Amino acid sequence: MLKFSELDSKFHIVEKRGLCPVCGSNMTQTDRLKEGNNVFIWYKCINDECGGQRLQKQSAR
Ligand SMILES: [Zn+2]
Numbered sequence: 001m002l003k004f005s006e007l008d009s010k011f012h013i014v015e016k017r018g019l020c021p022v023c024g025s026n027m028t029q030t031d032r033l034k035e036g037n038n039v040f041i042w043y044k045c046i047n048d049e050c051g052g053q054r055l056q057k058q059s060a061r
Contacts, residue, residue: 020045022052034060 020027027043030053034040039060045052 018054020047020050020052021054023047023050025050025052027052027054037061
């Protein structure tokens with residue numbers, strides 16, 4: 001099971017959807033995980049050569 005405290009140190013967790021932190025391209029949702037009252041949504045850069053990803057945290061409400 002994933003520990004989100006470890007994810008915090010690996011990925012930049014943001015409250016709002018944004019652009020790729022690496023190249024600035026748009027991102028596409030790839031996965032979502034529910035943890036307690038939060039939903040973590042993974043985004044992947046649409047640029048295959050970039051490989052950038054980010055994790056968005058939302059309230060589950
Ligand atoms: Zn990118």
